[in-house]
Amino acid sequence: MVENFVKPKISQLCEQCHSRKAQVKRPKNLQKICKECFYDVFETEIHNTIVNNKLFYPGERVAVGASGGKDSTVLAYILKLLNERYNYGIEIVLLSIDEGIIGYRDDSLATVKRNQQQYQLPLEIVSYKELYNWTMDEIVSCAGIRNSCTYCGVFRRQALDRGAAKLEINHVVTGHNADDMAETVLMNLLRGDVARLEKSTTIMTSSAGSPIKRSKPFKYSYQKEIVLYAHYKKLDYFSTECSYAPEAFRGTARELMKNLEAIRPSCIIDIIHSGENLVLKEKKIKQQFRKTSPKKVINNENDKHHDNKHNEIEIRPDGSVSLNKGGFIDGNRCERCGYLSSNKICKACILLEGLEANRAKIRLDNDTSSDGAAKLTRTLEQLSF
């Protein structure tokens, strides 16, 4: 008998392998497991998500939207690992957007560049400056900090698409995790934004305004486990908040979620489950214009109607834009930049026009939500110079 050998208490043993010390308490099911079993279940769950949802096909080229943050860093690492382990046969490329935020994005891009070396994956960086001739720093100094997420969101969506198009890739995967997903469901619920509520948990989306599909392999992965995984595997990630203020409402929703999670950890997956099973009853009058069933032939008159009604911008509070309000008409391109757009002029060009004219006043009309708090949050503060 070795005197100073401390035998772990039975309660501390891994509930999976019963041989090593439990180090992780899984938020999903409160299971206590060891590091090795944690790697195993965490990776296998993501593999199952990928396979069950048929996210990839052999030979597909996939761009990982890489910010250098924890989620996308772990995503790049895991995708490479699973691709080799299970022979998905996909080709992985890192795609980063340089918004031009000094002291934030330049540092995080340095992390992505290290990841590129560590994982031996090709990297493409697309900058706002080269695409729009504006950096976020310049935009903020012109349009104010309150609007920063709106501009950044619209520009990033298009920048990711353009970056992917440049690489001739039509599938972008992002590191959105279960917490993000539940947070979005909660936010839409709190705002009464039913139109978005129904779609907010979809794992793979393809906006009609864009030929590029998006998917979220971490849809069911807890933030806590992603951070733990990165910590144990000593992955190199960047963790500084963006210099420009995050959206207040999302922050509050996040806080609420973290507090709920502390009491009942499964609530994150439960909220996603609720979101997935939520089906809205159809709106009768408004829906007629939005729905473009295959049978319905769009005639010129309808087209005009679409134009009038849908030329207005709709910018979501999470920064993304709705590109498809009236049914996307194939081959429609922005008159200014030639980018695919269901409107005459794409959202980015409208925002750019505003910037060029040195005004930050943007009307957010054509909102899917009714008047009230939901609409109010989308109405940006007017600024004058």
Place this chain on the structure above:
Amino acid sequence: MPVSIKVEFLGGLDVIFESQRYHKLTVPNNEDESPIILKNLIDYIVNNMISDPKDVEVFIENDTIRPGILTLINDTDWELEGEDQYELENGDVISFTSTLHGG
């Protein structure tokens, strides 16, 4: 006996600790000679290491570590070690990682 330990502030949490991620420190004895527990360390951090009082709420909520911060005791989730009642030992590594920063 005071305990000497290592403390890590990760995931962006270092901003409230003068951007220092790794700290070696000694937690002094309790006045009543009771064992030094993690709660004592938390109090020590709040009282001695957070320079701006406004930053305390980044770290603490309702008298404990704020939800969203992952606390590990020698790489083990503190929930498996008795949370703030854990008795500190010399050489322990306690890490606090914020999970809230952008992905």
